[in-house]
Amino acid sequence: MKFAATFLSDPPPDLLISRAQQLEAAGFDYAYLNEAQTLFMDPWPVFARIAEATESISIGPCVTNPTLRDPVVTAALLATLNEMSSGRMVCGIGRGDAAPRTLGRRPATVAELGEAIRVIRGLVTDGSALIGSQQVTLRWNRGWPIEIWGAGYGPRALGTIGAHCDGFIVQAAHEDFLELAKGFAGDTTGDTESARPLLAMVAAPALVGDMDRGCDKLRWFVPSVANHVAELTGNYEGPLPTSMTDLLTGRSGYDYQTKGRMHNPGADYVTPEMTRAFTFVGPPEAHIAKIARFADLGVDVINLYLIHDEIDATIEAYGRHIIPAFR
Helix, strand or coil, X not given: CEEEEEECCCCCHHHHHHHHHHHHHHCCCEEEECCCCCCCCCCHHHHHHHHHHCCCCEEEECCECCCCCCHHHHHHHHHHHHHHHCCCEEEEECXXXXXXXXXXXXXXXXXXXXXXHHHHHHHHHHCEEEECCEEEECCCCCCCCCEEEEECCCHHHHHHHHHHCCEEXXXXXXXXXXXXXXXXXXCEECCCCCCEECEEEEEEEEEECCHHHHHHHHCCHHHHHHHHHHHHHHHCCCCCCHHHHHHHCCCCCCCHHXXXXXXXXXXXXXXXXXXXXXXXXXXXXXXXXXXXXXHHCCCCEEEEECCCCCHHHHHHHHHHHHHHHHC
């Protein structure tokens, strides 16, 4: 099992760099920053400083999108940062949620997402990709392997992610969501000749400490999951588990301007039971037990959304107690 953590791209940048160093010292494998330029700083300049301040941890966005930045520009950034980090960049990507919507734009289509992944991989790995009828080349890029993770909920998005990415991201620490995503994405990625196992990442908020206090501080996440479920029910006619549809009871809409904020006013209806079901919360043994269940289900990476005011204690607990239990 590998471990990642994602931080909001809030100022000051020096704190984010320090957090990445904390993760590396604690034994984490990935340090991610989120991306939504109207709500947070742009993470890409911060990646350059994290690359200089760390030695081994992988770095990247969780997640970028093809809507606000041309995939050629994203590929060039990844390749440049690979030069600075000795090839430690990874890329999480999705259709775009809060980032385009807060600008009055639509998320990328599934086809646009698939094309962006193809272009980014080609330009970063091989330095060249066919775009339309033109062969585009990053002439300075010597080529780097790139690990690409795709985030999505529905069958079309996850089917595309399964075909083009190294792994898929399930943004909920719930077994039903994982099993549904695995069914949509499939077991392998690549074409017939180069097929390889598709990796799975479970991403959700995490807080190590008192269960009741933790549930109160992580309740903001449930409306975000419910919002994705609401979109899924509008586009997917197949059956969904009650653990997903029950999230819509009591929901009154979603404000993208408050996404990712601990004191989200739209979370008043969320119960402690709902928070426990979709996050990693409680004492270390509760985290270990839940992660062990995901390990048994074939999950490769646990990604902690560290969005609360007990980050230092949670990183320390993972480094001392939880990560060693899986090494």
